[in-house]
Amino acid sequence: MAENTGIIRLEDISYSYPGTDSKVLDHLNLEIFQGDRIGMIAPNGTGKTTLLHTIMGLCKPDGGTITIFGNALKNEKDFLPVRSKIGLLFQDSDDQLFCPTVMEDVAFGPLNLGFSHGQAVDMAKKTLESLGMSAFEQSITHRLSGGQKRLVALAAVLAMNPRVLLLDEPTAGLDNTVKERLIHILNQLDISYLVISHEFDFVSAVTDKIYSMENGRVLTNAGINIHHHDHVRKHSTLISTEYSLPGFFLEVQQHKKKALKK
């Protein structure tokens, strides 16, 4: 694998939902390099989740090439080894936690990778400990709170030791305490990741660059410069309807106030 190519490379990817004509992904190009910490802010329905599922091989694109760790991936079989190296955190943690207890869920990935019983339990314990979730090892998954579920789901993904993380709206429905915990956790990880979120504050706290999506393509030069409050105006013109809600303006104003104080 050459030094200057990305670990994940999507070229000319097109995808439309079966039975429809409108393209969710339209000749999309994206490259993620080792060490990248990318945020993605875009309105609903622009195909962000589809993009992540395409990288994982869960959505089969109509055209284009997917190259991951230097290998071009075509069919289901090609994706199998890749899935253990890329961790996808789903939007809804209930989708991801399907085992009865937390311990079984976190150990599910390592067991599938062929680790022995003892090793899998060890890995699960270490991962839960690193996220401060040791106390929940024997808890029943569906009785956890929303924030606990999200952290356990993250532990389940991290237990597989992925090289890249894909996070699909990790803060959706969480309170500020859990959000701050997530920010802390993500900033301590030394793996590459791509975060999809609607929350500018969160994304700017955990990433180095911010992309957007429009008309089925990724915009990398959205003219967004973090820690400079001008970007907010540019950003809100770029993304039209979704963010013209009062809530977003409130967030923007708070962000501006913070920036002015500094």
Next chain:
Amino acid sequence: MIEEPFAQGTSFIHNMEPRIKILAAFALSLAASLCSHFSIIRVYLLISVILVTAARLNFGALAKRLKPLFLFLSMIWFILPLTFEGRVLYHYGRIRITEPGILLSAMITFKSITIVLVFTALVATMTVASLGNGLHRLHLPDKLVFLLLMCYRYIAVIEEEYNRLLRAAKFRGFIPRTDLHSYKTFACLAGMLFVRASLRAQRVHKAMLCRGFNGKFHTLDVFLPNRFNSIFLRAIVCMSLGLFIYEQIWF
């Protein structure tokens, strides 16, 4: 939400291996259901009461659990004595209460109480997760075990979704009545629930694929081999078999 009021406990029954408890419950309830003499069924009832006492279950919660059973039994007591043919014990006009009807009702009552108590003492004293694990180790097909565990995991999620839909309908002024509009609304709710469950199933499957699922079921529970387990199982099986043979020969 599925409550497991009896799953947590410190009695020796709680500490036993799931496999042993499943097999013991199966043997006892099968033998009890084959029994047809009152003097024998009383022994089974006694065994079940001993097991429940040994599991040190909360008596109030146990009574609550038996309530639906008593409703069912009261229906049987209402129908069988009146409809069964045989020696008439009492009659009032055309209404006749027969002896075989009463005997049969009593037998059904004994048997069902015995079996429910056995299952409460042995099967309800483990979590559904352990039950799944035990069934898996008894070589039940993986698909069935998965079905059980997935039901257990997602039934609460589906219930939550149903409540959310119903709440949304109520907030917009929906009052359930016996009219076409209410029926239509409930049909829509049910349909929506199926659609959502199906979509969720697809997402869960995707999440499983992402974590390397290949159709194999792994389980983490470890129960150390314990001499007491096998002694308990042997005792239960011998007792059931003994009572069964005794009944066949002497009655």
